Amino acid sequence: MAAPMKVEIQEISQSKGRGFIAIHPICEGEILFEEEPIVCCQFLWNAFYKYAACDHCMKALETAEENARRLCNNHTLVLPHPECCSVNKQLYSVCPHCQVQYCSEVCRDTAWGMYHESLCTRQSSKDPDHPLEKLQEIWRNLHFPPETANIMLVARLIATVKQAKNKDLILQKLSKFCRTTKNEEKEIAHKLLGAEFQAQLDVLRTHTTEALHEETVETWFTPEGFNSLFALIGTNGQGVGTSSLSTWVNNCDDLDLPSTDRETLDAFIDKLYEDIEKESGNFTNCEGSALYALQSTANHSCEPNAEVVFPHDNFIVGLKATCDIQPGEEVCICYLDCCQRGRSRHSRQKILRENYLFRCDCSKCLLEAGDPEETSSEESEDDMEES
Numbered sequence: 001m002a003a004p005m006k007v008e009i010q011e012i013s014q015s016k017g018r019g020f021i022a023i024h025p026i027c028e029g030e031i032l033f034e035e036e037p038i039v040c041c042q043f044l045w046n047a048f049y050k051y052a053a054c055d056h057c058m059k060a061l062e063t064a065e066e067n068a069r070r071l072c073n074n075h076t077l078v079l080p081h082p083e084c085c086s087v088n089k090q091l092y093s094v095c096p097h098c099q100v101q102y103c104s105e106v107c108r109d110t111a112w113g114m115y116h117e118s119l120c121t122r123q124s125s126k127d128p129d130h131p132l133e134k135l136q137e138i139w140r141n142l143h144f145p146p147e148t149a150n151i152m153l154v155a156r157l158i159a160t161v162k163q164a165k166n167k168d169l170i171l172q173k174l175s176k177f178c179r180t181t182k183n184e185e186k187e188i189a190h191k192l193l194g195a196e197f198q199a200q201l202d203v204l205r206t207h208t209t210e211a212l213h214e215e216t217v218e219t220w221f222t223p224e225g226f227n228s229l230f231a232l233i234g235t236n237g238q239g240v241g242t243s244s245l246s247t248w249v250n251n252c253d254d255l256d257l258p259s260t261d262r263e264t265l266d267a268f269i270d271k272l273y274e275d276i277e278k279e280s281g282n283f284t285n286c287e288g289s290a291l292y293a294l295q296s297t298a299n300h301s302c303e304p305n306a307e308v309v310f311p312h313d314n315f316i317v318g319l320k321a322t323c324d325i326q327p328g329e330e331v332c333i334c335y336l337d338c339c340q341r342g343r344s345r346h347s348r349q350k351i352l353r354e355n356y357l358f359r360c361d362c363s364k365c366l367l368e369a370g371d372p373e374e375t376s377s378e379e380s381e382d383d384m385e386e387s
């Protein structure tokens, strides 16, 4: 890395474990670091619904115009400023054995060297009886959208260990992720798989073993070990989202245009998003999840001073300051999505406890600690659905 890091990993507290502390003044908008994941994988329903992404780096493969046409179901739509689309299809490449798509030969070769040699079905048309196809089918039937985890992330992790020249190195990286107790692991599995989770974990474990058994990590294939692995991706998996249309919009925003042209373009984009929302709702991105060695160290705050960004429209994550940060301050992100963030302390704590297994004691939660334990009617309904 060229510039020295402005944050340092330090022990924060017994309850929070390690986190990022600013060691230099940080300005709003600064990217503190960027990193590639240990593993990443697109969600299965997302891929099933034809959100085309590079099978390795998750870069969106549709052009912005193709993307816009599909999402608003208008096949004659023409986007102005095609130069703002960053997609270059001439660089695309496929696995010659199974035809999965990559954004470049580099991604194809990297994937093959890291995990794809073990995961390639070597079939150009899908054979539903292949153990890996069966595993995916089972997962899709267990875990409907909105997707939050992915059995193929587990599969890629096993395959990565299988193919690693230095297996200790990757196992050492994994050992840094947060540890959970057996009871907490059950809670996570319950949350992700529903009431029948124990039986379903067994089914997933059997099929994963059949497809990918690996001696180096023998314990991962035992019932306890598999539950732990599952909990690891459940609590540490970071959502990844990419979109060629968003990239096009961002590039359009940067264009230097006469004011009337700017107004026309902005109106066009507003109308486009309206049409997309009518046709496709909020599901507009290629979505998946990934494990990041560094980024996963960032703790949560309901009043964060940083956010996770994907500055290259692929799986490279960046940690970006959302305000000025002084040396000594902890750099925190918010694990909650936009709608969850505005909720009462009671609701926020419930979501965090159930999904990430911790009690939030951020400044905002402490400040609101005296508030009555009430939720608005909408929140109560959600609480009922969730329980």
Ligand SMILES: [Zn+2]
Pocket (backbone or CB within 6 Å): 054, 055, 056, 057, 058, 059, 102, 103, 104, 107
């Ligand atoms: Zn790629």
Ligand SMILES: [Zn+2]
Pocket (backbone or CB within 6 Å): 095, 096, 097, 098, 099, 100, 116, 119, 120, 121, 122
């Ligand atoms: Zn292949």
Ligand SMILES: [Zn+2]
Pocket (backbone or CB within 6 Å): 301, 302, 303, 348, 360, 361, 362, 363, 364, 365
């Ligand atoms: Zn909080």
